[in-house]
Amino acid sequence: MAKRQMNRPAGMPSREQVIEFIQSSDKPAGKREIAKAFGLKGQEKISLKKLLKDMAEEGLIDGKKTAYHRMGGIPKVTVLRIVAIEDGEPIAEPDNWSSEAPGKPPRITVKELKGRGGKRAPALKRGDRVLARTEETEHGWHAHPMKKLPARTEGMMGVVEIDGGGKAWLAPVDKRVRQSAPIKDTGEAEAGQLVLAEPIGRSERAGVRVIEVIGDPLAPKSFSLIAIAKHGIPNVFPEAVHAEAERAAQLPLSSERREDLRHLPIVAIDPADARDHDDAIWAEPDGEGGFNALVAIADVSFYVRPGSALDKEARKRGNSVYFPDRVVPMLPEILSADVCSLREDEDRAAMACHLHISKGGKITKFRFTRAIVRIHHNIPYEDAQASIDKGNPPEYLKNLWDAWHALSDARAKREPLDLDLPERRVVLNDAGKIEEIAVRERLDAHRVVEDFMIAANVAAAKALEAKTAPVVYRVHETPSREKLIALRDYMATLDKKLALGQVIKPSLFNAMLADIDEEADKAQIMEAVLRTQMQAYYGPANSGHFGLALDSYAHFTSPIRRYADLLIHRALVDAYKLEQPKPSGSLPDTSGLSDKDRASLQEIADQISQTERRAMEAERDTVDRYVAAWLSGRVGETFETRITGVQGFGFFATIVGLGGDGLVPVSSLGGEYFRHDEAAQTLVGVDTGKTYASGDRLELKLDEANALTGALKFVPVDSDGNPIEQRTKRYDRSSGSRGGPKKGKFRSGKRGRPGNIRHQGKRK
Numbered sequence: 001m002a003k004r005q006m007n008r009p010a011g012m013p014s015r016e017q018v019i020e021f022i023q024s025s026d027k028p029a030g031k032r033e034i035a036k037a038f039g040l041k042g043q044e045k046i047s048l049k050k051l052l053k054d055m056a057e058e059g060l061i062d063g064k065k066t067a068y069h070r071m072g073g074i075p076k077v078t079v080l081r082i083v084a085i086e087d088g089e090p091i092a093e094p095d096n097w098s099s100e101a102p103g104k105p106p107r108i109t110v111k112e113l114k115g116r117g118g119k120r121a122p123a124l125k126r127g128d129r130v131l132a133r134t135e136e137t138e139h140g141w142h143a144h145p146m147k148k149l150p151a152r153t154e155g156m157m158g159v160v161e162i163d164g165g166g167k168a169w170l171a172p173v174d175k176r177v178r179q180s181a182p183i184k185d186t187g188e189a190e191a192g193q194l195v196l197a198e199p200i201g202r203s204e205r206a207g208v209r210v211i212e213v214i215g216d217p218l219a220p221k222s223f224s225l226i227a228i229a230k231h232g233i234p235n236v237f238p239e240a241v242h243a244e245a246e247r248a249a250q251l252p253l254s255s256e257r258r259e260d261l262r263h264l265p266i267v268a269i270d271p272a273d274a275r276d277h278d279d280a281i282w283a284e285p286d287g288e289g290g291f292n293a294l295v296a297i298a299d300v301s302f303y304v305r306p307g308s309a310l311d312k313e314a315r316k317r318g319n320s321v322y323f324p325d326r327v328v329p330m331l332p333e334i335l336s337a338d339v340c341s342l343r344e345d346e347d348r349a350a351m352a353c354h355l356h357i358s359k360g361g362k363i364t365k366f367r368f369t370r371a372i373v374r375i376h377h378n379i380p381y382e383d384a385q386a387s388i389d390k391g392n393p394p395e396y397l398k399n400l401w402d403a404w405h406a407l408s409d410a411r412a413k414r415e416p417l418d419l420d421l422p423e424r425r426v427v428l429n430d431a432g433k434i435e436e437i438a439v440r441e442r443l444d445a446h447r448v449v450e451d452f453m454i455a456a457n458v459a460a461a462k463a464l465e466a467k468t469a470p471v472v473y474r475v476h477e478t479p480s481r482e483k484l485i486a487l488r489d490y491m492a493t494l495d496k497k498l499a500l501g502q503v504i505k506p507s508l509f510n511a512m513l514a515d516i517d518e519e520a521d522k523a524q525i526m527e528a529v530l531r532t533q534m535q536a537y538y539g540p541a542n543s544g545h546f547g548l549a550l551d552s553y554a555h556f557t558s559p560i561r562r563y564a565d566l567l568i569h570r571a572l573v574d575a576y577k578l579e580q581p582k583p584s585g586s587l588p589d590t591s592g593l594s595d596k597d598r599a600s601l602q603e604i605a606d607q608i609s610q611t612e613r614r615a616m617e618a619e620r621d622t623v624d625r626y627v628a629a630w631l632s633g634r635v636g637e638t639f640e641t642r643i644t645g646v647q648g649f650g651f652f653a654t655i656v657g658l659g660g661d662g663l664v665p666v667s668s669l670g671g672e673y674f675r676h677d678e679a680a681q682t683l684v685g686v687d688t689g690k691t692y693a694s695g696d697r698l699e700l701k702l703d704e705a706n707a708l709t710g711a712l713k714f715v716p717v718d719s720d721g722n723p724i725e726q727r728t729k730r731y732d733r734s735s736g737s738r739g740g741p742k743k744g745k746f747r748s749g750k751r752g753r754p755g756n757i758r759h760q761g762k763r764k
Contacts, residue, residue, distance in 0.1 A: 012047060013038050015055055075134070080108060080143055082128045084316055087596060088603035090124040092132075092143060108134060108141040123606035124148070125614075126232050126316075156198060156208065157229045159217050159708060162191045170197055170208055173217070173226050175624075175711035185209035194222060196229050217708055221432050223625040224323035226708075227618040234317055235328045241313045245332040248303040248310060248587060249339045253349055255372055257580055261352060262374040265396040266296055268342050269449050272380035275327045276320075277342040278558045280350075280375050281452045282396065283403035289359035291403040295456035296373045298340045299349035300559035301569040302580060304331065305588035306597055315604065318611025320561035323622050324426035329561070336560050344378045351569055353456040353556070357403055361410025366459035370578045385445040400448060407451040417506035417533075417547040418513070419526055424659045426626045434630045437658060453557045454548065460556035460568050461542075467575035470598055472567045472605050474553050476536040476545045478504055483532045486679075490528055493680035494521075506549050524695020527644060528681075535613075538564050538605040563608050567593070567601075624710030627660035631712065632705040638721055641700045641714065643692060646683055648676040651692050653700055653714055662712025664692075664700065669716060670724045 013021070013034070021037055022029045031052060035045050080092035090110040110124065110132065124130065124145075132143040158170040160183065168183035173194070181197070184207040189195045194217035197208040214225055228235050237245075268280040283293040304310045314330050321328040329336040342348050350373045356365040376396065387393040388401055420442075427436040457474070464471045479487075481500075488498040491512075498512070509529045516522045533547065538555075545553040556572075559565040573579055574592035582589045597604065641653040641662075650665040666674055666683065669692070674683040681694040692698075700714035701723060715723045 011038060012040065012044055012051075015051070018051070018055065077131065077133055077146070079149065080110065080130050080132050080134075080145075082110065082124050082126055082130070083107075084126060085124075085607050086312055086316070088600040088607065090128075092130070106141050108143045110143045110145060123603060123610065125607065125610040157194070157196050157214075157226055160186060160189045160191050160193050160195055160210070170195070171708075173708045174230065175706070175709035182207040183210060187211070187213070189213045193217070194226070218629070221325045223622050223629070223707075224325055226625065227323070227622045228321075228328065230621070231614050231618040233321055233328055233614065233618060234313075237313060237332050238309070240309045242332055244309045244587070245334050248305075249334050251303060251587075253347060253372065254581065257370065257578075258349070259352060259369040259371040261294070261296070261350070261371045262347065264294065264373075265376040266294065266373055267377045267379055267384075267396060267400070268344075268375050269379050269381060269384050269445060272382065275322075276329075276336050276340075276560045277375075277378060278560045279449070279453060280342050280373065281400060281449065283357075283399045285399065285402070286356070290364075291357040291399070291406065293355040293357055293403055293452070293455075295353040295355065295452055295557065296342065296350040296371065297353070297456070297557050297565075297569075298342055298560050299351045299370060299569070300331070300335070300340050300566055301351070301573055301591045302349050302370075303335055303340060304566060305591055306570065306594040307588050310335075314563055314566065315607070318563050318608040319615050321615040321618055323619065324428055324626055325432055330563065331560060340560050342373065342375050342378075344375050347372055347374055351556075351559075351572065353459055355455055355459060357406050357455075359406065361406035361408065361413075363455055363459060366463060368460070368463060368572050368576050368578070370573075370580065381443055381445040381449075384448075385443045388444070400452075401444075404444075404448040404451055407455060408447070411451060411454075414549045415505070415507035415510060416549040417529075418510050419530060421526070421530070422659070424623055424627070426623060434626055437627055437630050439657060439659070454550075454553075457554055457556050458550060458552065460572065461552040461554035464554070464568070464571050464575055465552060469571050469575040470540060470593065470601055471542070471552075471554055471571065472538050472540060472564050472601060473542045474536060474545060474555050474564070475539050475541075475543045476547045476553075477534045477543050478546045479532045479534060483534075487528055487532045489679040490681060491525075493677070493682075494525075506547060521695060523642060524693070527694065537609040538612075539609075540601040540605060563611075564605075567597070567604070570597075621710060624660065625707055627658070628705045628710045628712055629707035631655075631660060631702060632707050635702050635705055638699050638701050638717060639714075641698060643694050643696045643698070646676070646681045646692065646694050651683060651694075653698075656697065660712055662700075662702070662714045664714045664716065668724065 017038075018034060021034060031045075031049060034040075034052075035048055038048075040048055078094060080094060082090045083093050084091040092108045092110050093105040094108075110130065129149040130143075130145040131147050131149055132145045134141060134143045136142075156170075157174075158172045158180070161169045161171045161180065163169060168186050168191075169180040170183050171180050172178075182205070183189075183197065184200055187210040189210045194214040195210045196212040196214065197210050199208055200206045212229075214222065214229070216222065217226075227233070264282050266280045266282040268277045270277055278298050280296045281294065282296070283291045286292050304314060310331070317328075317330045320330045320336070331340070340348075342350070350371045352369045352371040352373070354365075354367045354369070355363055358364050384397060387397055393401070422439040425438055425440040426434065427438070429435045461471055461473065484498075484500055484504065488500060491498045496512070498508075502508070509532075513522055513526060513529070516525060536545075536547075542552055544551050554568050555562055555564045556568045557565065559569055570591065570593045579590065579592060639655045639658075641655055643651050643653050644661060645652040648666070650663055650668075652661050652663055654661050669683070670685075670690075672685045672687040672690075674685050674690075674692075676683055683692045684690070699717055699721075701717050701721075702712065703715045703723075704711070704713035706712075717723055
């Protein structure tokens with residue numbers, strides 16, 4: 001019931017009374033509710049309708065006849081869009097805020113969304129839409145979500161196309177979106193331009209309006225811009241953040257309460273094109289067969305204080321995002337690429353992890369200090385490896401490799417998951433155009449740095465546990481039983497066994513792969529094992545790291561580019577009493593964890609897990625577009641490919657040695673009907689028994705390469721290299737025949753929609 005309704009006088013209300021009722025009502029207040037509250041009947045209802053229309057035209061109220069609200073206010077029940085995460089709380093704006101409304105859209109604090117049974121639902125992230133009840137309090141607007149709504153952002157970036165009738169369409173740049181959207185308002189956009197658009201109404205038929213013109217969709221560097229816009233990645237720092245970064249960069253680097261390590265030949269080994277340098281390493285023999293070692297990490301927590309504008313922006317971003325042509329950093333460049341970056345021959349603030357490595361490679365002791373370091377050398381991986389391979393490396397490199405051999409021995413005994421997965425590397429020329437796409441070479445130099453970083457990450461987690469301090473763990477859970485059963489069933493189709501009546505360890509999968517001699521079979525099973533793995537995430541509860549075969553693991557070594565590492569640094573500052581003298585100026589005093597952060601670690605962990613996934617998807621999408629652009633000039637050529645996934649509508653294949661997944665529609669496999677065996681991950685021809693299985697290598701012709709979407713399409717070829725005659729009709733599933741289609745049960749397939757052909761077996 002509306003508040004104070006019993007004391008409201010009957011009769012035609014004034015403008016002020018209407019606004020007061022709308023604001024005080026605890027449910028949507030439309031024309032019917034207003035009339036009932038004031039006891040209006042007959043002609044008075046007609047007068048009320050005119051009054052409400054006049055008030056809307058005068059800018060006093062907004063909305064529609066079923067739910068009005070004060071102009072500048074928000075409906076009681078409305079759709080909100082999450083625009084930021086601040087201090088662990090989602091901040092929203094009205095999803096359809098009118099551009100004609102006065103001022104900026106109000107910022108609304110969204111309370112926790114509850115799942116079924118009162119359980120906490122997955123954390124909301126930037127870009128999510130919720131249907132919520134809103135209320136205006138003395139502390140501002142609050143919203144209580146009723147339910148999370150499906151995303152409608154897909155395809156909102158695209159290319160403007162004009163059809164023969166002069167109508168404008170938005171052609172999507174997302175390969176998962178197949179339909180173009182009608183453009184109702186093109187703004188200043190022209191045909192062929194890449195634009196950012198937004199929906200006008202709730203239905204797809206309502207169309208979209210262009211809100212930003214990006215330019216030539218095939219120009220160098222457009223592909224990363226597409227990913228940035230599509231995934232909603234913040235890429236412009238507010239002025240307040242820049243200003244604070246400038247102040248932080250001026251903090252004096254004092255040796256007071258810092259260990260002076262400038263005498264050690266510490267080296268940073270990184271990619272040749274590294275934009276920042278988080279970490280550096282050093283080791284020397286201890287005289288007893290073991291090693292004393294040091295992992296020096298940029299002391300970002302000294303510059304980025306909890307609760308500061310810098311901190312809030314870093315948390316919102318969660319991590320840096322790396323594209324072939326640019327990096328979207330977590331921190332402004334003056335910090336990420338300069339003051340915090342461990343650069344050669346310059347004094348830098350560092351968090352130092354001191355390790356003692358036994359002869360057998362075990363970490364027997366560790367401690368953490370704040371230090372001043374002077375990097376002896378920034379070395380590319382390839383140069384460090386070449387120096388070792390020549391046989392006469394400088395002593396500091398030789399000591400690192402000797403210490404690594406000990407760590408490597410311990411790693412081998414631990415038996416972490418060993419999947420040799422190639423990484424694509426896009427090389428651009430000075431003009432930003434693709435020069436080469438190749439698989440990144442895996443060197444011992446990479447493994448050296450990796451094993452030192454793992455050792456430091458483990459030490460950080462264990463050090464905080466020993467101090468009973470809060471930890472944001474890097475968690476990788478054991479594969480679920482459901483996934484293990486699916487893998488067992490798949491292995492059975494290959495006449496191989498997977499025993500599940502035992503403790504599942506990474507060594508089980510390693511042994512399975514070691515027993516396979518054929519490279520094609522090994523790649524096939526390696527991908528099946530990869531699909532079995534759970535997705536890693538951040539959280540304050542420790543469930544171990546299955547893939548690394550470690551009981552406790554945290555991220556400590558990359559605070560320039562990961563917010564999780566910054567939290568670990570702050571926890572170490574508190575646990576080891578490493579606080580520095582208080583800085584002058586407007587920066588917060590402490591560089592440890594704030595009380596607010598301690599109380600909301602789960603929410604923060606959920607958020608940065610989401611931003612990490614967002615970054616991975618954006619980076620993968622961008623590389624796919626570069627690969628498609630690289631291949632667009634080679635359409636019609638035949639490539640050696642390997643099948644990477646099988647579905648009822650066809651299979652996916654990747655070019656061996658290059659990458660770039662493309663679809664082979666089932667309609668292109670010839671005239672017979674193919675049955676999908678989900679357990680075996682195969683398509684089998686019912687007439688000939690012809691089989692396409694995950695892992696198979698075969699020659700395929702590149703039929704399409706769309707640089708805008710990153711989509712590739714292949715077709716199979718016969719022994720002469722000619723495409724197989726495509727099927728023009730499809731099987732009516734109503735026949736249910738295992739031996740193939742019955743006479744009279746064929747129907748014509750829809751043109752241009754071969755991917756919609758379905759067969760027995762569920763889609764994944």
